[in-house]
Amino acid sequence: MRYRIIFSYDGTLFQGYQKQPGKRSVQGEIETVLRKLNHDHDVHVCASGRTDAGVHACGQVAHIDFLYEVDDFQKRANSLLPPDIYIHQVMLVDSSFHARFSVKKKEYCYKINCGEYLPFQRNYVYQYGRSLCLDKMQQALSYLIGTHNFRSFAKTDATREDYVRTILEARLEEKNGIVSITFVGTGFFRYMIRNMVGTLIEIGEGKRAPEDILEILKKENRIYAGKTAPPEGLYLMNVTYE
């Protein structure tokens, strides 16, 4: 029995998505709950990808293998889950479905408050608190669209081999002082979005020119990109499968 679940979580009180001994993780909390619905047999929750500590998800997807079909799965799981995780949908799927390998595209959104500090938003929107030149950011954003080697936006000590990714869509919207930057792509590696956003902010501040993005991409070296934007502004919005 392979199930596909779609779920949200508030990343604030988690040390990240991935299970780690002695730390509160999204995966750990869900696996503890699902074990109870699986006749006390271990359950492995395989998500579309990880998210870091403080990062949120509105439409994370995972697959899980169960011994039997479970009645009222969604309701029973939600009643056992902590209040910062919620399962929106549960579907029986073919065993060929893989939440990580079958991903077609992913959408992320990063939120920045350019207005006055708001305590209610402190864990949900980056409280930047100054104005940004959105035209310049918009222009810079357009240079990120397409297939590029994004190594300059990787974690400093990252050692993976392949940094080539495709960004299909990137757009910026502003509403009531909150700037939302949406990225749709075939895949993103760790810190990629937060490093792109940090660089876009420096462009919006006038510290760099929009065209610098082209140069940064070419360099394929982390030291040329901007600071890493903080986790609380980032949301995994949804994952699309074939």
Next chain:
Amino acid sequence: MRYRIIFSYDGTLFQGYQKQPGKRSVQGEIETVLRKLNHDHDVHVCASGRTDAGVHACGQVAHIDFLYEVDDFQKRANSLLPPDIYIHQVMLVDSSFHARFSVKKKEYCYKINCGEYLPFQRNYVYQYGRSLCLDKMQQALSYLIGTHNFRSFAKTDATREDYVRTILEARLEEKNGIVSITFVGTGFFRYMIRNMVGTLIEIGEGKRAPEDILEILKKENRIYAGKTAPPEGLYLMNVTYE
């Protein structure tokens, strides 16, 4: 030196506005910080009124007496305050200004999510999760406007003498599944808004008729009103002075 401050706070991690020994309160946190700006002399923060545990404020007002004028008051205070309190404005005022006694009107807003549970909103919007008949609620709301004895909406064991209050404005709006009910009045006593909202929800559910409000007001007895709505949906929006 009398200062008037306008401030916001996220009520989630406070046991309420009022200082209480051994408990984390908004007043306690602000007084601790302001003492440092007042040459280590005690400061009493006198707010327009209290709010209960879990209730938020966007535009709470208080007055404070200082020994001397403080340069960069707002900036220095905010740098010392915890992240769930923020001072928006500091003004030197006449010593005749009293944050509680000079109140002309107050505005509160209560937010209800009729859509699916959202973990991000769990401390900021009441996660009701079902649909409500807004027309009936709107009609019921109109009966609350005016000067009435609101004793039926008081705390069960409340013993104050005067429950007559004037509601100047009451309106209901819906946006993306979130219902916001705004009340403007000359004053509100403890639990009054949460008890009115709890009753309005029962009307929106069809368990009571809108006209029941008239009967409940007449009874002047808590047992006739509905349940108390939870604190996390409630915001003190602003306070108006003469």
